[in-house]
Amino acid sequence: MAAAQLELRQVTKRFGGVAALDGVSFSVPPGQIFGIIGPNGAGKTTLLNCISGVYRLDGGDVLWQGASIAGRAPHRVAALGIGRTFQVVKPFASMTVRENAAVGALFGSAEAHLPPRQAFERADEVLELVGLAGKAALPVTALTIPDRKRLEVARAVATRPRLLLLDEVMAGLNPVEVDEALEMVRAVHATGVTIVLIEHVMRVIVGVCDRALVLHYGRVLAEGEPRTVLKDRRVIEAYLGERYARQQGG
Amino acid sequence: MLRAAFTTKPTEGGRRWRRLFLLLGGVVLLYGLLAPLTSLDALQSAGFPLLADKLWFRIATATAMFVVLASAWNLVGGLTGYAAFGNVAFFGIGAYTCGMLISRAHWPLFLALPLAPLASAAFAALVGVPLLRLRGHYFAVASLGVGVAVGEVIQNVEYRGTPVFGGSTGLFLPIFSVDNRDLVFYFLMVGAAALTIGVTWLVLRSRFGYGLIAIRENEEAAAVMGVNTTAYKVAAFALAAALTGLAGGIFAQWNVFINQENVFPIEYNVQMILMALVGGAGTLFGPLAGAVFLYMLIQFLSGSLPVSLDLPFLPSDARPVLAQVILGLLLLVTVIFVPRGVIDFFGGQSRLSLAYLRRSLRETSV
Numbered sequence: 001m002a003a004a005q006l007e008l009r010q011v012t013k014r015f016g017g018v019a020a021l022d023g024v025s026f027s028v029p030p031g032q033i034f035g036i037i038g039p040n041g042a043g044k045t046t047l048l049n050c051i052s053g054v055y056r057l058d059g060g061d062v063l064w065q066g067a068s069i070a071g072r073a074p075h076r077v078a079a080l081g082i083g084r085t086f087q088v089v090k091p092f093a094s095m096t097v098r099e100n101a102a103v104g105a106l107f108g109s110a111e112a113h114l115p116p117r118q119a120f121e122r123a124d125e126v127l128e129l130v131g132l133a134g135k136a137a138l139p140v141t142a143l144t145i146p147d148r149k150r151l152e153v154a155r156a157v158a159t160r161p162r163l164l165l166l167d168e169v170m171a172g173l174n175p176v177e178v179d180e181a182l183e184m185v186r187a188v189h190a191t192g193v194t195i196v197l198i199e200h201v202m203r204v205i206v207g208v209c210d211r212a213l214v215l216h217y218g219r220v221l222a223e224g225e226p227r228t229v230l231k232d233r234r235v236i237e238a239y240l241g242e243r244y245a246r247q248q249g250g
Numbered sequence: 251m252l253r254a255a256f257t258t259k260p261t262e263g264g265r266r267w268r269r270l271f272l273l274l275g276g277v278v279l280l281y282g283l284l285a286p287l288t289s290l291d292a293l294q295s296a297g298f299p300l301l302a303d304k305l306w307f308r309i310a311t312a313t314a315m316f317v318v319l320a321s322a323w324n325l326v327g328g329l330t331g332y333a334a335f336g337n338v339a340f341f342g343i344g345a346y347t348c349g350m351l352i353s354r355a356h357w358p359l360f361l362a363l364p365l366a367p368l369a370s371a372a373f374a375a376l377v378g379v380p381l382l383r384l385r386g387h388y389f390a391v392a393s394l395g396v397g398v399a400v401g402e403v404i405q406n407v408e409y410r411g412t413p414v415f416g417g418s419t420g421l422f423l424p425i426f427s428v429d430n431r432d433l434v435f436y437f438l439m440v441g442a443a444a445l446t447i448g449v450t451w452l453v454l455r456s457r458f459g460y461g462l463i464a465i466r467e468n469e470e471a472a473a474v475m476g477v478n479t480t481a482y483k484v485a486a487f488a489l490a491a492a493l494t495g496l497a498g499g500i501f502a503q504w505n506v507f508i509n510q511e512n513v514f515p516i517e518y519n520v521q522m523i524l525m526a527l528v529g530g531a532g533t534l535f536g537p538l539a540g541a542v543f544l545y546m547l548i549q550f551l552s553g554s555l556p557v558s559l560d561l562p563f564l565p566s567d568a569r570p571v572l573a574q575v576i577l578g579l580l581l582l583v584t585v586i587f588v589p590r591g592v593i594d595f596f597g598g599q600s601r602l603s604l605a606y607l608r609r610s611l612r613e614t615s616v
């Protein structure tokens with residue numbers, strides 16, 4: 001197996017007395033699409049916040065290409081080439097779609113940091129990739145929810161990440177939109193980006209992920225090949241409730 | 251860049267009005283800029299009519315000063331979205347830097363003047379680091395506190411029983427002796443205003459400007475996209491402070507006398523914010539338009555203009571109160587009905603109409 005691009009070691013995060021993450025460890029080799037699933041409140045978003053520097057860890061370590069990046073400010077994590085989206089979209093409301101994407105190219109990873117003119121060109125490329133090219137000139141307030149999620153991805157991709165963390169970019173989409181979003185993820189992945197994706201939609205996990213990890217109450221419940229993981233009885237219990245697991249006779 | 255959230259296609263009639271307004275504004279500004287030149291000795295001895303008297307110079311110079319204050323505030327309050335309520339501290343620090351260097355160290359004005367923005371920026375960078383960690387109301391209140399505290403400290407600092415900065419007596423500067431003194435200070439202040447607008451123009455086009463607006467719109471998203479939010483906020487704060495300090499420095503020599511009251515007036519904090527908001531916070535020319543309009547209005551209402559309203563039933567000591575009330579009402583109406591400032595009507599995007607006001611009301615209410 002290739003050396004890990006991203007590695008978490010015993011990552012712990014507490015809110016008050018409650019451990020939202022309790023000794024989470026896993027590693028992601030470069031080029032993979034790595035899925036994270038888990039019931040509501042399992043700690044998935046908290047995990048992304050710990051990787052991207054939004055939260056400080058209460059324990060453990062995050063390694064990027066073998067070196068610790070725990071405790072780095074978010075913009076320094078972004079500079080390494082780690083991009084992310086937010087589950088609750090956070091667009092820059094007064095800007096157009098194109099300007100939103102351009103901010104990613106103006107800042108982002110050390111390779112991005114383009115001067116304004118090129119940043120806008122890069123923004124146009126990225127909007128093309130996520131299927132928002134026709135709406136570039138619109139104010140973001142005019143976008144539908146699925147389009148806002150696309151924009152969230154576009155902004156992160158515009159930062160030229162080597163690793164992209166996607167937090168439920170397909171939640172709330174209808175099946176057709178999910179298919180489009182899957183295409184988008186594959187297209188981004190095809191440009192050579194490692195992807196860690198949080199998703200509730202099983203079809204997505206099975207459809208695109210090389211590996212999947214199940215979080216439950218802040219702990220790793222299972223990790224492995226997506227189909228195998230989803231058949232795990234503990235996972236079915238955690239996810240769909242004990243009753244459903246019994247009905248399935250698992 | 252800050253496009254209106256909702257846009258209406260201007261009608262032919264609307265466009266004609268807008269053109270008329272722009273033309274009028276242009277003529278007023280041009281007159282304002284050029285009329286003072288008629289006071290030049292060469293033109294006077296050639297029998298040219300004097301188009302600007304002493305009072306006019308005072309008002310025009312002060313207007314330019316408020317253009318600096320409002321436009322500089324705009325960098326922090328408008329672009330970055332941090333409601334700084336204590337910017338008058340930078341004005342005062344600039345004034346006292348210039349004042350001390352000229353009156354005590356006997357520096358010439360043009361050597362002392364560049365140090366005023368430097369001192370203000372340095373102070374802003376120092377207090378900015380802890381202050382800008384605070385968000386929303388906390389930042390507003392804390393910055394107000396700094397604004398008040400600096401004036402008090404400067405007035406009251408003593409060393410071996412003698413006040414360091416002139417104490418409550420203040421500082422007297424030697425009169426700057428030069429021909430056409432009024433004209434010199436007028437153009438110095440207009441130059442500072444032009445510099446402030448120019449800096450804003452550059453900022454709006456740059457990576458820095460996009461970073462600031464990203465911070466205003468969503469600080470967390472800006473951070474994970476790679477914006478060094480702390481550095482950017484402090485830089486914007488220091489830049490605003492430098493420009494404000496420059497105006498303070500010019501004021502010190504212009505006014506010849508400075509004390510806590512005239513260079514740390516608390517009401518300036520409110521006035522510069524009002525000007526930026528009424529004109530259009532976050533825009534290039536909004537604060538300029540707001541400063542010119544509101545300063546004239548304030549002077550008119552308080553009876554300092556040659557033209558003034560004479561209300562027989564209004565005792566003269568009630569004038570300032572009336573001025574405050576009208577200003578307050580104006581702010582209220584602006585914030586609720588024209589949240590993007592009056593400049594919004596001149597960008598070719600929106601037109602003043604009942605529908606616009608109704609939409610604004612919907613936008614600004616819960």
Ligand SMILES: Nc1ncnc2c1ncn2[C@@H]1O[C@H](COP(=O)(O)OP(=O)(O)OP(=O)(O)O)[C@@H](O)[C@H]1O
Nearest residue numbers: 015019020038039040041042043044045046047087
């Ligand atoms: N900032 C915070 N302060 C306090 N508690 C928090 C905070 N963020 C998360 N939590 C708590 O930590 C736990 C994990 O939350 P998290 O948002 O990571 O879950 P999640 O797996 O992303 O859930 P969902 O599927 O609903 O998005 C929850 O119990 C949540 O209430």
Ligand SMILES: [Mg+2]
Nearest residue numbers: 044045046087
């Ligand atoms: Mg979540």
